[in-house]
Amino acid sequence: MKWYLLILSLAGLLVFSDCSSQKENPVPKESYKVESIPTPEGLTVETGGLDFLPDGRLVACFLRGEVMIYDPKTKKWSLFAEGLHEPLGVLAISNSEILVMQRPELTRIKDTNGDGEADLYETVTDDFGITGNYHEFAYGPVKDKEGNLFIALNSSSAGGGVRPEVRGRLDTLGRGADKAMFSVVPYRGWIMKLTPDGKLLPYASGFRSPNGIGFDLKGDLFATDNQGDWEGTSKLYHIQEGNFYGHPASLIWKKGWNKGNPFDLPLQELDSMRTKAAVLFPQDIIANSPSQPLCDVTEGKFGPFAGQLFVGEMNSARIVRVMLEKVDGELQGACIPFIDGKGLRKGNNRLAFAPDGSLWTGQVAYGWGGDHGIQRIVFTGKQPADIYSMNLTTKGFDLTFTQSVNDATALNPDNYKFRNYYYEYHKKYGSARMDEKPIPVTDIKISGDHKKVSLTLATLQRGYVYQLNLGDIRTESGDSLDNKIICYTVKNLVDAGAGK
């Protein structure tokens, strides 16, 4: 089976890079294949972090505290470090040094004597509070171009408590009523910036469960958040310094905060303070528990989506793809399933690109509805039949496909079913889809290269998700689309006067 896949992927790469050899190589049926990575017996594969060392080996951390290294060439695992406290992120520094985000601290872990096992564990920062509440997960780190590291600190759950001894200054002002997630030690519910000289600075607030942060190619920072109280549905936020993203608890740690319990502020005031999401992941449609956003840095090795974001999904066998554009000065865009099923497991918690351009996913359950294991997704070389990008226009949307589409199917209005809706911002856990209604398509045009379809909609409303269910649109070679549902978040409207 593995040989078969290897041959397929080699054949695919040849097709991709050299069209003249196409005849000698069979074209694979699928664009992407999912392969499971064997893991050592006895390892509970609750994957907290994945990265690749400069030498091409995978480094992975697991929630029982292990850091293990896997050599894809020899398919052998070895133990690098152990005893960590629920590590949920790893960043490779060199072949013998990694950074690991574990619950109480960010730790630099080194093998100083070259025996393959770590012997030095240095605290990089522990300058934040923990109460012992089970939900105080810590995520990251990711590094920007200037060498700053970013970590994200989960709020605490009302499903758990606060232990008699905590680390950090306890202030119960940041507790809401009932089931609200809370922040009673600094800086729960924040994304933090660690400067190269070791100062941990509060960077952005208002997060409930930001299980995943990542940069795109331009250096924009993103974080996901999970549906819950104050989160009508799950989201992808574009993170900017000083901004507040909506969950009130964390506000009490804002410098100079003098407005009392943030949960008591009028809804309108909170709403006006918050920065809205770049992309909403509609619950039960796209993702119920998104995890890490990872930018496709493979420059085409992984297919046509270079520069776009992939986001893991915990509750279903899915990885989501996100495409962004700047509209009226802010990033917004669409989300679409990328891999659905095809042997993928649930619980996709961490993603990493291998040097060969394959996308590795580490799975976790940890009492939630995920799975255990590590898999990788390999591009076979067959061009996907998919939406490459969805862009808002003054009148509707442009859909750009990864390949030319058949005119008859692409110009058939029955193949585009739009509906729009919004999500309520409120203390309640989640939100229904509000004001949901079909939006008629009034005009369709196709570009000369048959790759771009311009759709005119009867109405466009700011603050709404536009969900598009595609019918049986075919490529010119007759393939149907790999994914037929895409959701665009209209955070801003295109200013017709600004020109394009």
Add this chain to the structure above:
Amino acid sequence: MAQVKAHTSNDTTILINAVGGLQYDLVRFKVKPGAKVKIIFTNKDDMSHNLVITGPGARLKVVNAAIALGNDGAKMNYIPKLPEVLWSVPILAPGETKTITFTAPKKEGVYPYVCTYPGHGFVMFGAMYVTDQGMPAMKDDPNIPPDRKKDMNESSAHKDHSTQRAHSYREVPPYLYRIFVPDASPAAIAVNLPHRVSYCWDAGECRLRYAWQGDFMDNTDIWKGHHDSYGNIMGTIFYRDKTAFPLQPDQPGNIPTVDFKGYQLIKRYPEFRYTIDGIEVYELIKPKENGTGLIRSFRIPKTSRTIWFVSDAKDGVSYQSSAGKWINNKLKLLPDEARQFTITMTKK
């Protein structure tokens, strides 16, 4: 280390590995009479092994009959044709796995399992308990190899079918977990030492909090995730720090501010590094040879200040030090003395 998984109360899957040193990693397990049993046997050793389940008390008879097979032994997988041989896995080469399933006898009893490869069966065996009752304490169990009676799994082995293999490797003390434990800050470190001594060192407060004798920890509950929980201390606590902070610069009562810097593993023992009022401190803790206490090795290489080590008369231990001068329960260490000293704490 082995996994025993219960599907229903009458349906049990047992993982047994042959491991180095002529032994099975699992030396005993329990099934209910009439239970459906699946044994997944893997040879992780570098020699060949089989697994033969015999009638109660028949282990040595079967082992000797296997030796008597002589030249025929190999082709018979060293499994003699005897009514006492109930079920068996044939000889497995290193790395091979084989599964057998059977219905456990209705009759309660201790059914040995053994490797009948010539020479192995005298030391390489274990016991399948077919019973609705419990098993005897491991240290008193005559049905397992004598050198396995101190197995670290004892506490969990009592828990019927709930034994879970913790990791892909066997943990050999010293080793540590950063994990939630009671009576410490949430940034605690639990360390298991040789000689069945363990301690909790609190990275949130940079100090030894308590120490215990016996088994180490049971993390089963905490590893389920998704709820508040602690790792359970599986021994008897004999020491608790009752001071505000044990290392006090200049004079007793001066409680320093602390900062945790990490640890280095020295022959797998963690040497903690932290600062007290900015002064760098290294602390490495080893067990006393007989397991009756701890030896704490401190290094404060750059101190120019007098350091007091403060204890409490009711903390459960008696103290000896390699340097300094005791004044009541307080040890005064001049800067030169504080650069390197040990404090031995013996259970009272």
